[in-house]
Amino acid sequence: MACTNCASDKVTATNDPHWRRVLWIALAVNAAMFVGEMIAGVAGGSRALQADALDFLGDAANYAISLGVASMALAWRARAALLKGGTILLFGLAVLVSTVWSALHGAVPHAEVMGVVGFAALIANVCVAALLYRYRTGDANMRSVWICSRNDAIGNLAVMLAALGVFGTGSAWPDLVVAAIMAGLGLWGGSQIIGQARAELRSERVLTPARAQHG
Template sequence: MACNHCAAGAPSAAADARWRQALWIALAVNGGMFAIELAAGVMADSRSLQADALDFFSDAANYAISLGVVGLALVWRARAALFKGLTLLLLGAYVITTAVVAAMQGSSPEPFVMGGIGIAALVANIAVAVMLFRWRSGDANMQSVWICSRNDAIANIAVVAAALGVFGTGTRWPDLIVAGLMAALSFAGGWKVVRLAMAELQTSSAPIATQR
């Protein structure tokens, strides 16, 4: 997915404007869905909803960071991407930890709230992912934004499936399994972003090393 020619320099002013507009919209959507889904996750006692809410919060913070580095040199955009990749790895660790704790002492979540909020979140994330699709092959910073949006849409499908599973079985296990899958998705996406960012940081420092 890496695009060597797009990672070589800063984007044009017109591309900057479109990128900023897309990020502001994505930031607003993710911030709003974080508040809604976190409240619903606590009310429904759903670990997968709570994990998805934290993912919305992480994405909102990452979009804000991306807005801060638009138009800056590649090294700064790569550093921002590295931070976002590490954030995804930490989020995955938190989700898997809470899922293990819930497996030992949690109760069955409320499937109707899970399903309704999961569908609303899915619609929101698909809209954001479609909007950001054109930047899926940009530099590590742009790719990290696309990966976050894509992962969120996949996670929301899984949350809806978990709601159906909880409704059908009357147990918490579908919810916990999906929370575990979401953690794995966060690990995979975070590791990919970290690798891309590290490669770009090495590329940006190569001319300096050559001059020495």
């Protein structure tokens, strides 16, 4: 019997050519920003910039995963979202550990570098977020992409505020506080994605026997 509900049989948000183009753009932007921001973060001694650069790397990998499963069934997209949610949680934990280490051993970062690079990253993320906005209420896989982009834009604003704080106080603490906030965003966003993905997997298991009976 021919499948009339397969993802490959019709154009949906998950295999929409526009969606795939947006993901390719987001992947390219995040990969480029990872390289640039990591170099600037190391040179400027900013833990917040380095944390944001790692976030760009994680997002680039997540976009690549999303491209790989975009036209697959809901169960596979939900499994990919579980992987991405777990990755984001690990990122948040890694940033927390890095922030604690820096609080004990780090030096004062260069505020000027933080401000300039943070602004460039903000522009990049706002553009990507604008492209992804229409897909913010999709399945867990699509929502995870939106959450990554949204968190990045918020993080960039925080980096710029940290730059002002470092400049005004001559202390590393504004940089460390922002890094901790970004870690919290990662933990929160990863938990959201995992929760929705698990719910979708449960619903798919319930629906699969019903489909078999009517097949």
